[in-house]
Amino acid sequence: MAAPEARPARGLGSPLAVVLAIGGLYVGQSIIGGVTFSALPSVLRDRGLPLAQIGLTYLAVLPWVLKFLWAPAIERYRLPPTGPSRSRSIVLIGGLISAACFILAAAIGPTRFVPLMAILIVVAFAASTVDIACDGHAVESLSERYHGWGNAAQVGGAYLGSAIGSGLFLVLVARVDWAKAMIVMAVLLVMLGLPFILSPAITPVDGRSHRPSLRDALRRTGMRKGLALAALYAVSQKWGLAMLGPFLVDSGLDLDSLGIVNGAGGMIVGFGCALLGGALVRLWGARAIMVLALVLQAIALSGLAAAAWIGGASQWVLLGLALASSSAIMALGFVALYAQFMGLSDPRQAGIDFTLLQCMDALVSMIGGIGAGWIAQHFGYGACFGLAAFLVVLAIAPVAMLSHRSKLHVRSEVSSEPRQPLPQQS
Incomplete structure (x- = not known):
């Protein structure tokens, strides 16, 4: 049965306005990630905490891993059968919780590890819930011709936010202190969420008949392949970088310099390579760019392993390898991966579909972060980076196979069913 012709929804706004609004949220979410997973390990190492304990900071990934459990409830609340979507209320509540927790973290300080981790896990819960609404809103608000803009907002916003969270924060x-740095981050979170909160809500003309569910997503072959792809890509691109900050600190780089490098790397190198990745995906396709990024990452991680084993490498060499692996190559590859994610998501329940893919990424990242801390503690940084480079090489062929025409398969699965008219750009 062919899908009925869709009628325009009210409240979509211009594509540029949608991209700017969701871009602000992606920047804010990445500030949280930058503070938690990049800046905090460096601060803790600077305060003398052991690597094995620093690796436990990746427990804050747990809400991002488990958010698929509450994604159906959030998506059904966000998309009522009739009336405007409730994305803005979800974003408002989640943003206020995150900002309040950052202020509380400012008060307790960085060395009280257990209460600090409890606060950051609450922040991660709020931010991951906001992410469900933001991703769903992006897919349903942007027609396919504007998906590239959405990918640019996701990846570019992620690197800009990470530059702020891991660079400016450090x-x-x-130069000032922990408390004032956390308060500045809290204020930024509120400001970045305002464009989305003040944007109009989407109201479909014909209502919504589809009931979002995990079962609907998991029964699709393309989605199951996408989950495997997300897991492999997280192993290959993220496991080797979990101990990069502590490695640079132990190599003699102070927090001030590391913050400047992280900020410049994320804001200039990462954002620039995200734009380059978007252009290359249009020219060569997502599959080719993902494979290229894996090859480059294997080379960069091998260089870090050699530097750790041999010792005595100049700080400029270490900084160059760090910028290449954590900013340039990551940005290039994740633009392609997110293009796959957007194509895999059914617009009727995009919050659930995108969430499933991100949860797999987060689960594998958390395992790798904890494991990397243990390996670096007991066998050294060289073994940590060397093993990561080996895993990247092993992942190249499976990633190429899983990403082959996965978007076409998913679209045919979804479009073969009767479906409710979806919001389109007017």
């Missing part, structure tokens, strides 16, 4: 900690 500079503020080094």
